[in-house]
Amino acid sequence: MEINLLWGVFGIFVLLPLAGSILSYLGKKFAIYIGIIFALIPTIMLYPFYAQNISELINIGVNINLVFDTTTWFFMLMIDTVAFASFLFAISCVKKKPEGFASLMLLSLAGANGVLMSRDFLSLYIFWEMMSWSAYLLILRSSGEYARRYLLFGILSAYFIIMGIGIFYYYTGSFLFSDSAGIPLMGWFWILFFLVVGFAVKMAVVPLHVWAPYAYSSEPSFVSFFSGGLSKLGTFGILMGMYGIAGLSILQGFGTFRDVSLFGYPFALLGAFTAFIGTILAIFQDDLRKLLAYSSIGQLGYVMVGLGLGTPLAVSGALFHAFNHAFFKSLLFLGAGAVIYRTGKYKISEMGGLGYRMPFTFLFVLFAIFALAGIPITSGFISKWMLYEAAIEKKFVIIAPLMLIASVGAFLYSFRILYGVFLGQLDKPYENIKEAPLPMLVAMGILMLPLLIFSIFPGWILEWIDDIMKSTGVGTIDYNTYSYYSSIGGANMLVLWIAFMLVFIVAMLIFLMKKARKVDQYDNYLAGESPPYVQLHAAHNFYKPLRDTWAPLLKYSIDRAYEKLSRFFVEGFEEIKKIYTENPQDYAAYLGIAFLLFLFIGWWLL
Amino acid sequence: MIAVHPVLLIAIPLFFAFLLPLIGLFSKKVLKYVVTGTIALNTIIALLVFREALNSPIFDILGGFKPPLGIVLMVGPLGGFIALIINMAGLIISIYGMEMKKEPLVKYYMLSLLLLMGANGMVLTGDLFNLFVFLEVTSIASYGLAAYNKDLKGFEGALKYVILGSIGSTFVLIGIALIYSQLRTLNMLDIATRLNEMDPYVKIVAFTSLFLGFGVEAEMFPLNTWVPETYDGAPHSVSAMFASMSAKAGIFALARVIFTIFAFTNYLWFVVIMGVLTVFFGEIIAYAQRDIKRMLAYSSIGQMGMILMGLGIGTTMAVEGAFFQMFSHAMAKALLFIAAGYMIYATQTEKMSEMKGIGRNPLIGIPLLIGILSILGMPPFIGFYGKFYILMGGFSEGYYAIIALFLAASLVEVAYYARFIKIAFEGGGKRYPSPKATVYIPLLLFAVIIVIFGVYPKPIFEILSHVTTFLTGGV
Amino acid sequence: MDLFTLVSLILIIAMLIAAVVAAEIKDLLSAAIAMGIVSLIVSILFYILQAPDVAITEASIGAGLSLAIMIFAIKHTERWEK
Amino acid sequence: MKRILGGVIAVLIFIVLALAFVHIPFGNIxxxxxxxxxxxxxxxxxxxxxxxxxxxxxxxxGSTNIVTAVVVDYRGFDTLGEVTVLFLASTGVGSIMYIFEKEKRRKVRRANAVVETASKLLFGFIILFGAYIFVHGHLTPGGGFPGGAVIASSFLLLYLAYPRFHAEHKNLNIAESLAGLTFVGVGILGLFLAGYFLYNFLPFGLPTYLFSAGVIPVIYVAVGVKVGSELTGIVDAMMGVRE
Structure with missing residues (x-):
């Protein structure tokens, strides 16, 4: 009976999308609709399967272990919902070969769900790679060069993972996570190092992030799934690697620094730098998609901090933030996608005032930005607050300030989006622009709901996280429906929410009592004069003073370093190519030398 | 008593190869159907032989003289498996070969049948001198086919192959002569049981000679210099045959020499090093190529190096991986060479940079993608299991540094295939003629095999569980 | 040293010289003839070693036909190695 | 530099192999x-x-000549392989030389009368001798390979004496095909009759008689015809090349 249940779960979450992938490829014109159905079923089916704990060993030559527990459930909730919303969004924007889009999306969804269900390295690797190459093909639809960058880093990450798996296999002779007994500390170090670095590539941790800005510039409906959904697999992998397989006691065995494992600390530091660098770079982007991409890098840096620190508060915060990030970043990418779909432009400096024509899109993006910047009426606040507290609690004087600076930076680029895209003067070409089509709005609405709900009731999500924390043995935090508590405070969202609303209402009342008069923007700038049409929207060289301040540092680019490295290698390859001289006499000499060499080695060995 | 004689796998192609000129006198049009039919018949027999060999090894005694007096064909599960792969690949490639236009067609078909027959013989035989004879058959058929285009490139490639191939087979002959002079027998198992009677020095020289000689055919590192030019100059179907048939036969013969005959276990790490060097140089030089067929040829070297590495690691898992890799490489590389043939035909150039958008036709694009992903070792295609098992086998033996080098080379492989995919799927190319049935049917067949056994590899692994007996000197 | 060994030795040395000449000489026609001489001596040696079957084959194919084919080939290309 | 290196490699390989060859027992063992x-x-x-x-x-x-017994019967399969190798060589040469075939033959000087007459005279005898060698393969030294080579050399003589002589390719092909089919056919027949490929299923007869040793003479005749026609084919292809 048990095994039937497992196969049922496996069928719904992995095989069904796989089948859907084939079906939608055959569906041609209706591909997207088929895709929606096959993405919706797993999303809905998550509800009956809540709090299940199914685990089965299956022998396919080697033992593999498929599991469906709260960890799986929690991550699936993000990924499947985001996938569904992305599909909805895609109805109106994917016109070019929709069957390819739908089938590849479902394939990567199946891969992602498979990764989440596997508790052994073989199936994990298989599904991971499936997800990787289908994402690669999806990016390929937009740009071959971007796809190539992504693929190289994707494979690099896979090879790191495979090194970790291999060392694990060397010590245990098994792929099961549960067979980890008897690995020496040195072995653990290399296993975890390779695994964490490998998964960190997917999370775009600096300096392995250079693929992300490009990959996130492809088709918006896919990117929202990619950045919101698939990058969470990196989080899942690191969580599994550090806490699921190894566990706290082994991590602490490497030595501790203020109760934080010396293994995790460098990664936390790296995460903080990622948050910082991602944010700084996001501020200076003019391409809307690139801005969001760097912002995504920065936000996932926070998650990395939490996972690296490894205190209960930090890990809970990381998971919570990952959850939030899945929704608000998908929402932002979708919003950006809607704007790009309507205007056909990518550059922020070429937009402006669109909020008057696309009010719903504006509203959704506004909420997403609240969540991203951590403003209390969205759930983005609480997760960030948990992470700050986790860093402050242990008095980390580098990590905490970096995170705070990054948070301020997040305001800067959020403002950039709000002002540059939605506020300000409506440019002439956009006079007659329409609101985004209905499916897009519905998709964005679906993604916004959880952000609002969980801002008042963080306890619901903390309950799931608590389950995960228990199963990984990190320890738990105190929480109730509205709040959580930590050694240096905590937060009560209900109080905050009420306070915020009070302030909001007061402000509203003041605003209304003052009998505000609507002033045309033109009048506002030009004091009532009416010259011929001028463009007043100041969007070029935004934050120029800031950029000037940072100029000396901005000239170092990790991108360029990689380019230099690759050029060095390619030149080297051309040199090595000369071994094949195309002269048969040389070749015959190689043969002779090889014979003598083989003979010598043989004589020596035998 | 044996139900199906493995010798038929050799006799039937031979019979029809001799018959072809006579058929050619009456009608040249039926030739291609005769050839495809012959190989289809052969494939069916290979399947039957393989099924029987799974139960117990088949010893097909030739001429009625018991070994080692006479020659015996010995077909274990693995030999049967490789023979099946070779015949299957040959069948599918022969569909593509129907398109061949260049005269003299009779000779082309005869040579390709004999190449198949030679490869079959190399895999099936249980006699060392017989192995040499079939090595000669295979390589001389290859020389003829390599120059079949009759242009300068073809001649140059074939000439280099002739030079290196004949040096290689001379070494094989020397090795066999040394063994015979010491043991007075040519049967492989007889040699294996009585190996310790040999003088140690002679033993090593004999081993080295055989290793080197078959290494030339198996594309081992310093001996594979002929590969790129020969593959490049040969007709496309012939390149596919080389990659999927003669190279596989060569490496299986090498495996026989290493495991069945000599079983030098402390020599194996050297094989691993040669394997990883083969991978390393193959992949790196492939990156520096601009012509598609040369790139595929060097990539083929890389894949063969991977197989060699798996054999050298020598654990059950790694050798299973190596055999799986033989299967996957035979399928995927044949697919890619056929696709390359179409692309060169459609674009009239070998330069990859001028093949913009060639993969946009799904009949080409999807098999092409599947083939490349399989070569790169992506699940759920068959290329994954071979690579993964070889790696895991290597890890369990503790070859960390070698595997790191190997993975670095693999990353280079990913880079150049991604470069090619980028060009092939880029928009803005011109319109290309759509592929004929003789092109897309083999492509689709290969792609289907790659996907089916990638999704459900269990049957293959069941076959490969016989690796344990192979490693302990069994058939 | 008996006659058998002496004759064998002389033949072997002659064969070696012919082989080196075949490899080194620039005149391809002479090289081909030197190859023929090698084959001829080999066939004599086979005969001395009581292998008449092989001796006949070697003499007719090695010293006869393949030499003729090589000369034809040289005739169609150039006589002097560059 | 390269030359010296090559020489050194060659000498080293020679030494290494010579050291191994001294272990081969020689003489009465x-x-x-x-x-x-x-x-x-x-x-x-x-x-x-x-x-x-x-x-x-x-x-x-049943073969008086033990060498033939080994070559055709004990290791008949190898011989089949070797015949195939020769067949391949001729096919390969034919396929490569194909492009030149249709071009016109160059005018060449005729050979002198002595050569012409002598070759006319000798031609039949040489063929006869070749046929003798392979027909008596199981009785006397020799066999299919040398016999075929002798036959081919008779044709070579014709080619030398008459520059315009041209063996019909079609006939050569038919001859070699039929001979090859005979060989394989005998093998398959053995498989059907006795369960062994290339089984010697004919009665052995009395030793030292011409009709003895079962299928050996049949195979040797086939090999002789095959080798003869193949080598002639190669010679013809080489002669056919004209610039």
Whole structure:
């Protein structure tokens, strides 16, 4: 009976999308609709399967272990919902070969769900790679060069993972996570190092992030799934690697620094730098998609901090933030996608005032930005607050300030989006622009709901996280429906929410009592004069003073370093190519030398 | 008593190869159907032989003289498996070969049948001198086919192959002569049981000679210099045959020499090093190529190096991986060479940079993608299991540094295939003629095999569980 | 040293010289003839070693036909190695 | 530099191989001290393979010439392979030389009258001699390969004497095909009649008689015809090349 249940779960979450992938490829014109159905079923089916704990060993030559527990459930909730919303969004924007889009999306969804269900390295690797190459093909639809960058880093990450798996296999002779007994500390170090670095590539941790800005510039409906959904697999992998397989006691065995494992600390530091660098770079982007991409890098840096620190508060915060990030970043990418779909432009400096024509899109993006910047009426606040507290609690004087600076930076680029895209003067070409089509709005609405709900009731999500924390043995935090508590405070969202609303209402009342008069923007700038049409929207060289301040540092680019490295290698390859001289006499000499060499080695060995 | 004689796998192609000129006198049009039919018949027999060999090894005694007096064909599960792969690949490639236009067609078909027959013989035989004879058959058929285009490139490639191939087979002959002079027998198992009677020095020289000689055919590192030019100059179907048939036969013969005959276990790490060097140089030089067929040829070297590495690691898992890799490489590389043939035909150039958008036709694009992903070792295609098992086998033996080098080379492989995919799927190319049935049917067949056994590899692994007996000197 | 060994030795040395000449000489026609001489001596040696079957084959194919084919080939290309 | 390196490599390989070759027993050796292992029945026998050939060869194959017994009967499969190699060589040459075939033949000087007459005279005798060699393969030294080569050399003589002589390619092809089919056919017939490929299914007859040794003469005739026509084909292809 048990095994039937497992196969049922496996069928719904992995095989069904796989089948859907084939079906939608055959569906041609209706591909997207088929895709929606096959993405919706797993999303809905998550509800009956809540709090299940199914685990089965299956022998396919080697033992593999498929599991469906709260960890799986929690991550699936993000990924499947985001996938569904992305599909909805895609109805109106994917016109070019929709069957390819739908089938590849479902394939990567199946891969992602498979990764989440596997508790052994073989199936994990298989599904991971499936997800990787289908994402690669999806990016390929937009740009071959971007796809190539992504693929190289994707494979690099896979090879790191495979090194970790291999060392694990060397010590245990098994792929099961549960067979980890008897690995020496040195072995653990290399296993975890390779695994964490490998998964960190997917999370775009600096300096392995250079693929992300490009990959996130492809088709918006896919990117929202990619950045919101698939990058969470990196989080899942690191969580599994550090806490699921190894566990706290082994991590602490490497030595501790203020109760934080010396293994995790460098990664936390790296995460903080990622948050910082991602944010700084996001501020200076003019391409809307690139801005969001760097912002995504920065936000996932926070998650990395939490996972690296490894205190209960930090890990809970990381998971919570990952959850939030899945929704608000998908929402932002979708919003950006809607704007790009309507205007056909990518550059922020070429937009402006669109909020008057696309009010719903504006509203959704506004909420997403609240969540991203951590403003209390969205759930983005609480997760960030948990992470700050986790860093402050242990008095980390580098990590905490970096995170705070990054948070301020997040305001800067959020403002950039709000002002540059939605506020300000409506440019002439956009006079007659329409609101985004209905499916897009519905998709964005679906993604916004959880952000609002969980801002008042963080306890619901903390309950799931608590389950995960228990199963990984990190320890738990105190929480109730509205709040959580930590050694240096905590937060009560209900109080905050009420306070915020009070302030909001007061402000509203003041605003209304003052009998505000609507002033045309033109009048506002030009004091009532009416010259011929001028463009007043100041969007070029935004934050120029800031950029000037940072100029000396901005000239170092990790991108360029990689380019230099690759050029060095390619030149080297051309040199090595000369071994094949195309002269048969040389070749015959190689043969002779090889014979003598083989003979010598043989004589020596035998 | 044996139900199906493995010798038929050799006799039937031979019979029809001799018959072809006579058929050619009456009608040249039926030739291609005769050839495809012959190989289809052969494939069916290979399947039957393989099924029987799974139960117990088949010893097909030739001429009625018991070994080692006479020659015996010995077909274990693995030999049967490789023979099946070779015949299957040959069948599918022969569909593509129907398109061949260049005269003299009779000779082309005869040579390709004999190449198949030679490869079959190399895999099936249980006699060392017989192995040499079939090595000669295979390589001389290859020389003829390599120059079949009759242009300068073809001649140059074939000439280099002739030079290196004949040096290689001379070494094989020397090795066999040394063994015979010491043991007075040519049967492989007889040699294996009585190996310790040999003088140690002679033993090593004999081993080295055989290793080197078959290494030339198996594309081992310093001996594979002929590969790129020969593959490049040969007709496309012939390149596919080389990659999927003669190279596989060569490496299986090498495996026989290493495991069945000599079983030098402390020599194996050297094989691993040669394997990883083969991978390393193959992949790196492939990156520096601009012509598609040369790139595929060097990539083929890389894949063969991977197989060699798996054999050298020598654990059950790694050798299973190596055999799986033989299967996957035979399928995927044949697919890619056929696709390359179409692309060169459609674009009239070998330069990859001028093949913009060639993969946009799904009949080409999807098999092409599947083939490349399989070569790169992506699940759920068959290329994954071979690579993964070889790696895991290597890890369990503790070859960390070698595997790191190997993975670095693999990353280079990913880079150049991604470069090619980028060009092939880029928009803005011109319109290309759509592929004929003789092109897309083999492509689709290969792609289907790659996907089916990638999704459900269990049957293959069941076959490969016989690796344990192979490693302990069994058939 | 008996006659058998002496004759064998002389033949072997002659064969070696012919082989080196075949490899080194620039005149391809002479090289081909030197190859023929090698084959001829080999066939004599086979005969001395009581292998008449092989001796006949070697003499007719090695010293006869393949030499003729090589000369034809040289005739169609150039006589002097560059 | 390269030349010196090549020389050094060659000399080293020579030394290494020579050191191995000195281990080969030479002269009168006691074959009885070897024994072999039969992997099919898994039994060790106090007998060596060459000794077995010498002792039992005549009885087991009916061939007076032990070399022929080994080449055609004990290791007949190898011979089939070798014939195929030759066939391949001729096919390969034919396929490569194909482009030149249709071009016109160059005017060449005729050979002198002595050569022409002598070759006319000798041609038949040489063919006869070749046929003798392969027909008597199981009785006297020689066999299909040398016999075929002798036949081919008779054609070579014609080519030298008459520059315009041209053997019909079609006929050569038919001859070699039929001969090859005979060889394989005999093998397959053996498989059907006795369960062994290339089984010697004909009666052995009396030793030293022409009609003895079962299928050996049949195979040797086929090999002789095949080798003769193939080598002639190669010579013809080479002669056919005209610039």
């Amino acid at each position: 006691d074959l009885a001290e070897y024994h072999y292992y039969n992997p099919v029945d898994n039994e060790h026998t106090q007998d060596s393979v060459p000794q077995h050939y010498l002792d039992e060869g005549k009885k087991e194959t």
